[in-house]
Amino acid sequence: MVEITSKNAARQTFMPLMRELVRAYQAFSHYSADGFRLSGSSLTQPFTLGNTEGMTFKEIGDKTLITKGTLTGIIDRLEGKKLVKRRTDKQDRRRIMVRLTRRGERLFDTEFPRQIIWMKKKFSQLSKKDRDEAIRVLGLIREAFEAE
Amino acid sequence: MVEITSKNAARQTFMPLMRELVRAYQAFSHYSADGFRLSGSSLTQPFTLGNTEGMTFKEIGDKTLITKGTLTGIIDRLEGKKLVKRRTDKQDRRRIMVRLTRRGERLFDTEFPRQIIWMKKKFSQLSKKDRDEAIRVLGLIREAFEAE
């Protein structure tokens, strides 16, 4: 049924994993609770600025893999919504610190837990053992792709 | 160090998994070989039209979770590049079949294997056992989020 070629061998071996990774992430991100959608690599991820003293553009970019030009626009929009504010670093005036405003913090403090509760309902369908396994193997995948 | 509240309990329990899922996917998708980038839920995923007789807009939308208005634009662009073509279904003239052109097939036949080879280099860093585990737990995650 299946041709035995090295091309097909590779497909058989890695396609299912690749597909499952995409599908799992897609299901996860697409059905995130509204108002706090977790898109691929954007700042809407609550992992970035919440519970920090602020970060420079450079730091945010390094962490999220967003290029600086793109980041300016994203921060502009968040600033427009009064969720973050810019502040020039006094030591090095090229640097600009970005930090949550009170309103931004309030959003993270209210919306984020709501999101968590919703996530909990979903992730609870996995056993503790399976969740630990998931964390472990996802870490391996990340390391493999981060290398170089 | 950590407050013991139900909110924090949820964070402790599910945040690491959530974070690893996002980071692993991010690393995977961001470093995909150029020219064939795998974005979140777009048709650039080789899983959609390759090796099919064509699909209707409805079918593609259901499979990729892309809404119909968005899909029209995506197909327009692919058609502009002469990678796909539209054909009205004769039985039900409301339906339009989308199918790879010869050029589209050629792209999938050449670029896709190249992508696979690159993926192989990365995924090979995981043992067979870990890859199987990854497929299994990612399937569980997908099922949890797809339910309802």
Add this chain to the structure above:
DNA sequence: TATTGTTATACTCTATAACTATA
């Protein structure tokens, strides 16, 4: 009436290159 796909609208994310200000 219901379904399939299109159009119009508006917004976000994306990268790149040229630019300004600072170091």
Add this chain to the structure above:
DNA sequence: TATAGTTATAGAGTATAACAATA
């Protein structure tokens, strides 16, 4: 010169609502 961030440009994905054609 090098680094941090902005601006300008161009393109792609996103959803929604109103619409046309067909069933």
